[in-house]
Amino acid sequence: MIRVRFAPSPTGNLHIGGGRTALFNWLYAQSKNGQFILRIEDTDLSRSKKEYIDEILNSLRWLGFEWDEIYYQSQRFDIYKEYAQKVLKEDKAYIEKSESGKEAIIFKVIPQKIKIIDLIHGEIEFDTLVIKDQVLIKSDGTPTYNFACVVDDALTKITHIIRGDDHISNTPKQILLYQALGFPLPEFAHLPLIMAKEGGRMSKRKGATAITEYRQMGYLPQALVNFLMLLGWSPGENREIIDIKEAIKLFDIKTVNKTAAVMDMDKLDWINNQYLKSEDPQSLTDAVIPMLIEKKYIDKDNFDRDYILSLIKLFQPRLTVLNDFVDWADFFFLKNITIDPAAEQKFLAQDLSKEFKLFIDRLGKLDKFDIAAIEASFRELVAELNIQAKALIHPIRVALTGKTIGPGLFEVIYYLGKEQTKERLMKWVKQRRGSP
């Protein structure tokens, strides 16, 4: 049975790189019908926080990676001490006293050549001559990372260690410990790191790092997962948008790239748009309702879900992130809309009182107020006035929505309703009359 693990440290949010490491572990487990184990590396008591654990777990669930087992290193200190004692008894380690009299257990590193066969990189050779003796148990009684990691991986029967490239140099140290403890060696696969556009590691200064940030920005988990998957792996046949089930079938850890990849937000945006377009409008509606409530665009206890669903359909193909909907469809929910000054200058500087008035009259006379009828009556009007359709469409859109961009005008009018349309257009008619 294949067993892999993802071992985050709760000293911060789930990082985008961590998300990808989790993804590849999870993918590998799924593809091999194995198990995905979670291990919380909270040995640093002062830096580990409960809220980070919650946040990491939530992010993993949001991405869709359920785990089969979970362990907390802070609950296993006795185990580490026991194994450290064993190493000590066998004279493979020694005790070092600090000035304050506290004792640490230090592992003796014996010079030798260590060769690992990495599933992604192939052979990597190290000379332990350059490695110093390793602390196993710190003087405060807590285990060090490499020691706890080895003990847990061995005890929880992890067969494949899939982790970031930055752990390559830890590998020989850990192998030494496996040997000293008499544990069988797992397989190793080191994933290339994700780099920031500016070069170097992803950090707060270089774009969004936490998975939750992407969630808040309105990216769909499937889209983020698809994007992360493509960073360092390709399903072949020039495929880009790929369903997770399909990916599980095609995934092979050995075909993962060796090269670090740069995080490209443009591509993420494109992928998110692709998913948004094909997503069920019903679920997008559900996703967007809390956002609308938060913005106070709708009342938590009294809103028309079907209406929101209709609006979602209107905007769906043009959304990059879900939040775009909240920004772009605001005029449907607000009584007093804000007109973009540049748009006003461009389309409403001229006096269109006559045209607006005529259009309002026509709308009033419509016996069936639907999209087709609205458009037909509008077309008749511009034909009568002998002007181009767009000469009137753009000003009306700005008057109605405050924006120059948006869905088709006749849909907008239909969903805005006869009264609101009239009201918003009349504002410009009156304003004109009042001014010299």
Place this chain on the structure above:
RNA sequence: GACCCCGUCGUCUAGCCUGGUCCAGGACAAGAGCUUUUCAAGCUCUCGACACGGGUUCAAAUCCCGUCGGGGUCGCCA
């Protein structure tokens, strides 16, 4: 600095293992156009890469060596 990893269009990649079918394919971005009611979407086209230098070979993006460049690690952090 030492050790380790990596190096195909601006970016993500296919090809590399098993040299010829690659004057290197796809996608994002950029640019142009079509469509059109704006934006988005869609469609068409354009721009654009084997880091460099040596080998090996009839033949190299593919194999070998070196250089350069990028990244990572050197904690009683994880």
